[in-house]
Amino acid sequence: MTRYWQEPAYTHGQEPRTGILLVNLGTPAAATADALRPYLKQFLSDPRVVEIPRLIWWPILNGIILRTRPAKSAAKYASVWTNDGSPLKVHTEKQAKLLAGFLTHAGQPDLQVSWAMRYGQPSIRKQLDALRSSGCTRILVVPLYPQFAASTTATVIDEVADSLRHWRNLPEVRYVRSFGDDPGYIAALAQSVRDHWKKEGQADRLVLSFHGIPRRSLDLGDPYHCECHKTARLLREALQLPPERMIVSFQSRFGKAEWLTPYTQPTLEKLARDKAAASVDVMCPGFVSDCLETLEEINMECREAFLHAGGQRFSYIPCLNERQDWIEALTSLSLRHLGHWLDESPLNGSERTLQAERARSMGALT
Incomplete structure (x- = not known):
């Protein structure tokens, strides 16, 4: 297997972009036992989620849980499933679209906003690759867990790091650790x-x-x-x-x-x-x-x-979902964590050349 994945096509002078990746826990593709089985296996195989030694846990997971739990979980999912899919997927996708709109209204139309699921699809790896292909050299990762836990926020950071191990040209990355007191x-x-x-x-x-x-x-x-x-x-x-x-x-x-x-x-x-x-x-x-x-x-x-x-x-009392005050809070939270990235407007080729020449001239004068 190739250690590094192929880099996307690049044009000299291409302007760098900044991306935001919202990440939620995950969801099966359908409310069926067949769809639950791989989802549960991925979720319950994460050592941050289940901290039982694999030698003990693996037979329990594969021999008991994945034989019995998918059908029971599928029935529960079916009771809340919508025409557009699982509620979690529907709300997360809408929040990403609304965030992009609010950021545009806040004067940041060039920010690329995407969303992913830690378990299931769309995966963190896939969405990071899409941000890379769109020219993002700076990425803010926002796990949508208000309170930090090793089994939620930390495992998102693990997966981001594991994905970036296969990139040759690494981006700058920031994380929102938690926002339960925001x-x-x-x-x-x-x-x-x-x-x-x-x-x-x-x-x-x-x-x-x-x-x-x-x-x-x-x-x-x-x-x-x-x-x-x-x-x-x-x-x-x-x-x-x-x-x-x-x-x-x-x-x-x-x-x-x-x-x-x-x-x-x-x-x-x-x-x-x-x-x-x-x-x-x-x-x-x-x-x-x-x-x-x-x-x-x-x-x-x-x-x-x-x-x-x-x-x-x-x-x-429903979750915040697409409430305007929550999307406004998410927008403010994102902007604060983006920080000076937003202060550094990308320069075109001629401006970069001009600044380099000025720097050389100042060096010669001193």
Whole structure:
């Protein structure tokens, strides 16, 4: 195998471009067991996602999980699938298009905006190659995970680095590590809650459900748990809610090991059984796009569990998706991280020659 991939065609004097790559977790190509199998294999083979030694994990993954889980997951995906594909893919693509439009309105029409999935298609590798072919020599990678975790943001950075290992002519690369405390993001979350309250009324409790990770990850130094609680605190302060009105919980537990607690569904069931809350508003500030975990796990499974346990009203507050205040926040976030790249306008050949001649003249004078 060739170590370096072939470089795209290049014309001398070609102007360099700057690209932005939005990256989300991933999605299968269809809501079928056949489509879920390769997607789950790619996802669950990532050593940052499952930190079990391969010698132990590989037989479990290939001998049990990939034989039983695809059909079960396919049924869940089918319950939220749209005519345009998975909700996560639809929202991520729309966010990229809107970001490009907002950047143009902000005076940056030459920025190339693309999107990719860490697992599934379009892949990070494919989209990076497309940015390279369009002349991008500077790339800002924006993982769409508000809070940093090794199993999400870090694995995006791994995949970018692995892809660039095959490039001969490397670009400058920057990453947005996390944005769970970004003022624009917090403001958009708070306004989405206010909009919901104005329309539906305020429930007894506001429950924030973040995606879970193994407790062992926290013990080993992963900052995700702390970043989730910081997001929650900032949102509570923005909404001026007393601490007892907001609950932080974690969803999507996998396997028998302990994950971050409290778990979302048992928390909701207890609120209903103990008559501590007849009504709840539930939102997922760890996701910027609605997806299987929010639409099926929260708005279907957890809704049913809460009402079955005696709750009276369950209201789901959608993710930010294509809200204008969120796209404005994403635009501001991108511009800040692009920084001085935007201050350095590309020079055409004659301007570069003129500057070089001036520099030589100044050198001769000194």
